[in-house]
Amino acid sequence: MNGRKRKDLQITLFQGDCLELMEHMEDGLFDMVLTDPPYSSGGLYAGDRQKSTASKYTDTTYNGASRFPDFSGDNMDQRSFTEFMRMVLAKARQKSKDGAVIAVFVDWRNLAAMTDALQAAGWIYRGIVVWNKGNARNIPGRFRQDCEFIVWGTNGQKPVDWKPGAAALQGFYSEKSVPSRIKHHQTEKPVSLLEKLIAISPADGYVCDLFMGSGSTGVACINTDRNFTGIELSKQIFDTAKTRIDEAMAAIRE
Ligand SMILES: C[S@@+](CC[C@H](N)C(=O)[O-])C[C@H]1O[C@@H](n2cnc3c(N)ncnc32)[C@H](O)[C@@H]1O
Numbered sequence: 302m303n304g305r306k307r308k309d310l311q312i313t314l315f316q317g318d319c320l321e322l323m324e325h326m327e328d329g330l331f332d333m334v335l336t337d338p339p340y341s342s343g344g345l346y347a348g349d350r351q352k353s354t355a356s357k358y359t360d361t362t363y364n365g366a367s368r369f370p371d372f373s374g375d376n377m378d379q380r381s382f383t384e385f386m387r388m389v390l391a392k393a394r395q396k397s398k399d400g401a402v403i404a405v406f407v408d409w410r411n412l413a414a415m416t417d418a419l420q421a422a423g424w425i426y427r428g429i430v431v432w433n434k435g436n437a438r439n440i441p442g443r444f445r446q447d448c449e450f451i452v453w454g455t456n457g458q459k460p461v462d463w464k465p466g467a468a469a470l471q472g473f474y475s476e477k478s479v480p481s482r483i484k485h486h487q488t489e490k491p492v493s494l495l496e497k498l499i500a501i502s503p504a505d506g507y508v509c510d511l512f513m514g515s516g517s518t519g520v521a522c523i524n525t526d527r528n529f530t531g532i533e534l535s536k537q538i539f540d541t542a543k544t545r546i547d548e549a550m551a552a553i554r555e
Pocket residue numbers: 317318319320337338339340372373374485486488489490491511512513514515516517518532533534535538
């Protein structure tokens with residue numbers, strides 16, 4: 302099965318704080334940083350932000366994803382969030398190749414903070430990809446918040462490949478949110494979406510996820526033949542990621 306896939310992928314998983322762990326990595330490693338940090342969002346006011354991630358991002362009545370552990374790093378005000386992301390993204394740039402791509406998930410509340418942080422970290426800001434996740438709370442008389450965003454940029458110049466037939470990637474993706482019954486994490490991202498985003502990086506390249514959660518980016522890397530480095534702070538969530546990624550590797554070895 303899956304004979305087209307390489308079996309010698311390099312998959313490296315770390316449990317701990319991404320800022321600390323990146324200190325020990327060599328510089329200039331990554332072709333792409335694709336990551337989904339805690340949004341420090343889920344409400345307009347300080348009191349909303351300080352709630353648990355389960356109460357901010359899951360709905361016990363409808364999707365039951367609150368059965369997964371809460372995660373930390375999600376209670377910053379916008380100034381702290383911007384500074385934290387600036388520090389993380391600056392360190393990630395140091396660990397990335399010249400011309401590498403960064404793509405960072407965020408929701409509408411902290412979109413502006415993220416574009417600031419990415420630029421302050423020294424990346425060239427290239428734009429915003431829109432993810433239509435196909436669900437949102439139904440609040441009559443308002444626009445639905447059914448999209449999240451991927452802020453992207455490059456580490457310096459990324460030469461354009463003008464060869465015949467080469468085309469740009471889409472800037473808008475409709476991919477259903479992961480249904481709660483098959484989720485591994487409160488705020489899991491669809492592997493199918495991540496695979497499409499990873500396509501911007503070179504085949505056989507190195508992709509890093511600094512906030513890997515349940516390892517969805519790792520699974521997408523295995524499915525698309527990219528090497529992967531993932532970091533997750535929570536031991537319990539890290540163990541989930543490791544199991545998923547081991548299973549995805551086993552599937553390509555069959
Ligand atoms: C939004 S979730 C990522 C979900 C992931 N995309 C998935 O599909 O499962 C963010 C993750 O970052 C982790 N995290 C928070 N602070 C961190 C830090 N300083 N270093 C590494 N991971 C961190 C949280 O525990 C949480 O699991």
